[in-house]
Amino acid sequence: MQADFWLERWRQRQIGWHQPDFHPALEKYWPTLGIDPSARVFVPLCGRSLDMIWLARRGHPVLGVELSPIAASEFFGHEALSASPSVAGRFIRHAAGPYEILQGDFFDLTPAMAGAIGAWYDRAALIALPPDLRVRYADRIAGMLAPGTCGLLITAEYAQEKMAGPPFAVMADEVHALFDAGFEVELLERQDVTAGNPRFVERGLDRLHEAVFRLVRR
Numbered sequence: 516m517q518a519d520f521w522l523e524r525w526r527q528r529q530i531g532w533h534q535p536d537f538h539p540a541l542e543k544y545w546p547t548l549g550i551d552p553s554a555r556v557f558v559p560l561c562g563r564s565l566d567m568i569w570l571a572r573r574g575h576p577v578l579g580v581e582l583s584p585i586a587a588s589e590f591f592g593h594e595a596l597s598a599s600p601s602v603a604g605r606f607i608r609h610a611a612g613p614y615e616i617l618q619g620d621f622f623d624l625t626p627a628m629a630g631a632i633g634a635w636y637d638r639a640a641l642i643a644l645p646p647d648l649r650v651r652y653a654d655r656i657a658g659m660l661a662p663g664t665c666g667l668l669i670t671a672e673y674a675q676e677k678m679a680g681p682p683f684a685v686m687a688d689e690v691h692a693l694f695d696a697g698f699e700v701e702l703l704e705r706q707d708v709t710a711g712n713p714r715f716v717e718r719g720l721d722r723l724h725e726a727v728f729r730l731v732r733r
């Protein structure tokens with residue numbers, strides 16, 4: 516997807532992916548992963564996700580990367596934090612409290628700029644990207660993580676021909692194709708979430724599953 520597509524979505528407030536609650540899979544599975552609460556968690560394509568707040572409440576410093584300045588400022592506004600922006604390479608850095616959001620293109624992020632990452636969390640990031648970018652995304656993530664780094668990945672599974680993404684369908688086979696070379700990949704859960712997503716039923720889906728994976732960098 517082009518940056519303009521997402522920036523326009525934010526400008527038009529077409530942000531149906533934004534959840535008013537913490538993601539149930541984050542609450543259910545993160546505590547089982549054995550991640551130290553001091554670990555800095557990387558949240559690529561973070562939007563203004565409240566899941567970053569859940570992670571910070573567990574004690575984690577959080578690093579998000581997000582294209583939209585609206586998302587970044589609304590996130591800090593929601594938390595009543597004032598983050599004075601500064602230039603950091605090709606990014607605008609917003610930081611306050613336990614949060615740092617690098618506003619810019621994920622694909623411009625270098626490991627040096629990201630700094631130490633102790634864990635990562637992907638909800639609606641991989642599935643926001645078309646197939647060619649998903650390959651680049653998986654490569655970039657692998658390049659940023661030290662061996663042993665653990666992450667939670669949440670994907671959407673549906674018949675791609677019934678609806679144009681985003682969100683794109685990313686089936687388990689593709690998760691394995693993208694990550695098996697560099698990660699231990701374990702499916703934790705697959706749930707039928709059709710009933711809770713009427714907007715996708717209106718767009719043509721008769722069945723939508725959400726899958727949750729634990730990925731550990733080899």
Ligand SMILES: C[S@@+](CC[C@H](N)C(=O)[O-])C[C@H]1O[C@@H](n2cnc3c(N)ncnc32)[C@H](O)[C@@H]1O
Pocket residue numbers: 521522532533534559560561562563564580581582583586619620621622638639640643
């Ligand atoms: C589907 S939303 C998911 C946001 C968040 N993960 C959540 O669960 O609410 C995808 C987000 O990725 C951002 N985005 C898309 N492409 C990006 C890129 N190349 N670099 C950084 N952010 C990007 C969009 O602006 C959008 O906020």
